[in-house]
Amino acid sequence: MGATPYKDGVNFAIFSEHATSVELLLFDKHDDAEPIQIIQLNPTINKTFHFWHIFVKRLTPGTFYAYRVDGPQDLHGAGHRFNKNKVLIDPYSKGNSNALWNRIDALGTKDNLASSMRSVVIDISDYDWEGDRPLNRPISDTIIYELHAGGFTRSPSLGCKNYG
Template identity: 50%
Template sequence: MAGQRKQILSPRAGKSYPIGATVLPDGVNFSVYSRSATGMDLLLFDDVDAATPARTIALDPARNRTYSYWHLFVPGLRPGQIYGYRAHGPYEPLLGMRFDAQKVLLDPYGRGVAVPAGYSRKAASEPGDNTAQAMKSVVVDTSRYDWEGDMPLRRPFDQTIIYEMHVRGFTRHESSGAKFPGTYAAIREKIPYLLELGVNAVELMPIQEFDEHENEFVNPFTGRQLMNYWGYSTVGFFAPKA
């Protein structure tokens, strides 16, 4: 992003739709919903482990807000840009509002999530800045994905044989023989195996970004923290995770 800074000195108002980070030919449009926020900052990072953003852009409530949508267009940004938000507003827990402008927030509609080496779930709830320890969103360009004319098969349910699987767990072990074990690509590698079993439908366990570190228990033999493997605690519904 260092080479892009001259290009982002004059961000524009942007549009409220679509929500999330949308890649356009000359930059990226950002839009996030918050009905109760009194202010919103867009944070741009050079690195996921950065303790401070490379640039902070304060959104103008008069220029960068349409109803409850905060939006901004930043020229020159490209896919792969790491970003987050700081939301300003009231701290009134009894009314369901816990604004804390010291905390870095993920884009709820973000298509990618980056996790720093020093990530701390605890830092998100304790007083103080958590920039270096916070998950951050990543700009992803989905327009280039080729769906290859994919359409629903409309196969009758009584003729459907479903194989439920965990994306990572299905091929993680070396015995799978997959070239890219534990990934979506590895599932594609194993399609012939599934067909041989007679399977004609796959049901994936949660594939949205989740917090692997939410488990507070440790391995009694090694003392290492146990990881959340199943993924039933989503932090980003539009960001796939394996």
């Protein structure tokens, strides 16, 4: 899943069970308002089960990209809220740029191409993990906490040096 670079290009893969169309937008730079190329994925060729995918030859790490995904607005109260006007980052991306991002433009139904976030293709094959290894802990023994650090440490009563 995500953008996986190879020596001769990049493979893009994203999951969407209910999408009816997917476009891959490629940008030359992180702050380009317009894509240099838009690739419409063909569901007959570029979709396997609920996975949309495409291999783009000659693309390299450092390329910025995003998606436009269309689908149902609501499916009998199922909560689907596809909006083909919204540019989306890759949920599997290893990096994103918010150089142009405007949170207000992300809301509503209007097009947000000029102010959307962008994902970036990152090659992690030569990353120095400095000896780190996976914990190999079963997911059944794992507890994951998600919190906003600022909100969690807001109270001066916690005794944090830099609370909030």
